[in-house]
Amino acid sequence: MIGTYHKTLARDEKSGFTYFLFCVKGNLPQANDGVVTCYGKIHFVSEHIPLSLTGSFRGTMFYFSDYSPYGDTETLLHYFISEMPEKEKKAVCQLTGDDLFGFCRTSGAEKALGQALYSFEDGGTHAKTLVNGIRSMMENKEIFSLFSYLGISYPLFERVSKAHIPLSRLKRNPFLPEYGLPVLESEKIMAYYHPDGSPYDPMRIKGYILDALLLFRDQGDTCCTFPMLCKAVKKRTQASMYPEAVLTPSLLFSVLKQMDGKCYLHTENGQMLIFLQKIWDQESSIASHAARLEASKTELIPTVDLSSIEKRNGFSYNQGQREAFQLLRSTGIKLVVGPPGSGKTALLNGLEMAYKDAFPDETIVSLATTGAAAQVIKKSTGRDAETIHKCLGLRPMGQRTFSAKDINHPIEARFIIVDEVSMLDMETCAALLPAIKSGALLLLVGDADQLQSVSYGDILSDFIASGLFEVYRLTEVMRQTGTIYQNARKIRKGDEKLIASSDFRIYRYHDADAAIQQMFKEMGNKKESLVLSPVKGGELGVYHLNKLLQDKTQTPVLRYGDTIYRQGDRIIMTETNYQKGYFNGDMGEIIERKDDRLFVRFEQGQTFCLDRDDYPKMMLAYAVTVHKSQGSEQKDIHVLLPATPCNMLTRRLLYTAVTRAKEKVVIYYIDDALSFAIGNTAERKRMTYTTVALKNGFAWKK
Secondary structure (H helix, E strand, O other), X not given: OEEEEEEEEEEEOOOOEEEEEEEEOOXXXXXXXXXXXXXXXXXXXOOOOEEEEEEEEEOOEEEEEEEEEOOOHHHHHHHHOOOOOHHHHHHHHHXXXXXXXXXXXXXXXXXXXXXXXXXXOOHHHHHHHHHHHHHHHHHHHHHHHHHHHHOOOHHHHHHHHHOOOOHHHHHHOOOOHHHOOOHHHXXXXXXXXXXXXXXXXXXXXXXXXXXXXXXXXXXXXXXXEHHHHHHHHHHHHOOOOOOOOOOOHHHHHHHHOOOEOOEEXXXXXXXXXXXXHHHHHHHHHHHHHHHHHHHOOOEOOOOOOHXXXXXXXXXXXXXXXXXXXXXXXXXXXXXXXXXXXXXXXXHHHHHHHHHHHHOOOXXXXXXXXXXXXXXXXXXXXXXXXXXXXXXXOOEXXXXXXXXXXXXXXXXXXXXXXXXXXXXXXXHHHHHHHHHOOOOOEEEEEEOOOOOOOOOOOOHHHHHHHHOOOEEEEOOOOOOOOOHHHHHHHHHHHOOOOOOOEOOEEEEEEOOHHHHHHHHHHHOOOHHHEXXXXXXXOOOOOHHHHHHHHOOOOOOEEEEEOOEEEEOOOEEEEOOOEOOOOEOOOOEEEEEEEEOOEEEEEEOOOOEEEEOOOOHHHEEEOOEEEOHHHOOOOEEEEEEEEOOOOHHHOOHHHHHHHHOOEEEEEEEEEEOOHHHHHHHOOOOOOOOOOHHHHHHHHHHHHO
């Protein structure tokens, strides 16, 4: 059946299966005014694109198993260039022989068509549009058919398509883990195009090495040792198409040395460390610019009139806060750490007052690691705050991220405050430090007991551990108005005797169903509640909880796999998109869907227009993992703790969960999960080089 794609009726954006209307060419008894309803798997196509569908009718519905781009030259010309003059159309037909597809496959097609259309206005542009458009159409279909045949999922096809990876690249070397194509799927492509290929082919080995390094990165590490790499590759290859082909350490090392530009090998104290080149560059940049900022220290405010500030504020500072005012004596990098309620906000307000007293005409820049954290700062202090990403103007270009601010175009301020630094990842820190001008004061504020950043690195802990910067610790909890802060302190100290009260309730169960039933009884307004879990899967994991918590009476607006998104749903973004302006962990509410676009109002008050590129990067957020909740606050927090897996139940995780609440915490735990979490400090430590790099960088500067 041939014709043109007319309109999408319903589509699963995860699988590609679509109901759509199709304008058929010719007369068909099943057509209604020339239109047929079709169903099948198809990659995203624009309306009016000419197609040929292979399948059969069941009643008036056409079920297709395959499709291909179709069209005589006139139809294709109308699709790509609707306003092309008749004489120009004739020139195209004369050159292509009414086989535009075949012509565009030939080398030199664009040049030949450009010459044929030279005398026409915009002829060169039309030639480029036609040849590139048809080649892209054919290549997308070929890759789609290949992935479908090999059983590679539709989202991976979308990823490859959006990265504009040509089929020739996949044929030559399909190992592209840096673009999100798993090595096990890459092997299928290699076997298809190179059936006699060797499992010891260097391109395959390089793919597994990159895959292992990306796995460590996703676990939060910035590097690994060679034995760690060998172990990770061995485990991965055991599930491959060639489990019997052992990649020995000597073979891995031989190939590793050929990967300049992708990997960096560094020896420290006789031990070889392996980095992705991008991460090594970031480690080096952080160390270099931290040393620069410390080397350019100047005197700032020798003496602060604390009594005047206390008088204007109407309260007195405690000893820890008073000592922290010493950080204003000079510029450089300084850190303030303390738990919730320890007076960090009051201290920052006082520091700003002291700075403004000394330099009334200067600007103070307040930054946060996430949009949610910036919003919290605005609400609690009244200070204008924005995300680091927005301030720096970060934007992706290929596999790199570029910043509008750097050492030559720094942030125009001499006092920069960054809050919620426990969530500061390495990539963001590596972009921030070059944008701080020499002679400035960079104040990093955070809670060292909270979870580390979602992305790789352990910036706050590593900066403290280096011993190179002034660190002021606020230990006295000032905010004792509720049980939440008392229990947070108990958890931090490992005290299992939590205090139960109206604003801190604790329930123990032996099965998940009972815990979930109690959660629904306790929960009031869903918009003022947030459910937290340490895990994604299982009965008490966020995937299952979100299905239970979603209001099924609201209007469906989007289907993505098993998830049907509805109007009014709360969602969370799981990745960052600098161009769109949202960040990993940002939460929002679905307002409506218009055409193929979803309008979402985020907590910062901004409304963003999301499209199919964004759908894989979002999920329902009635329940989120504790990691994803960092930087956000909610009136009521409901924490569900399963008995397993034990490694996810840690003191730091529970502490982070409890401190997200503004008014009430309810904990529902299975068996001994609560006491286990409070007593468990055996967290997997991230492997980073930052502390050593900082020390080496400072030694080099000296």
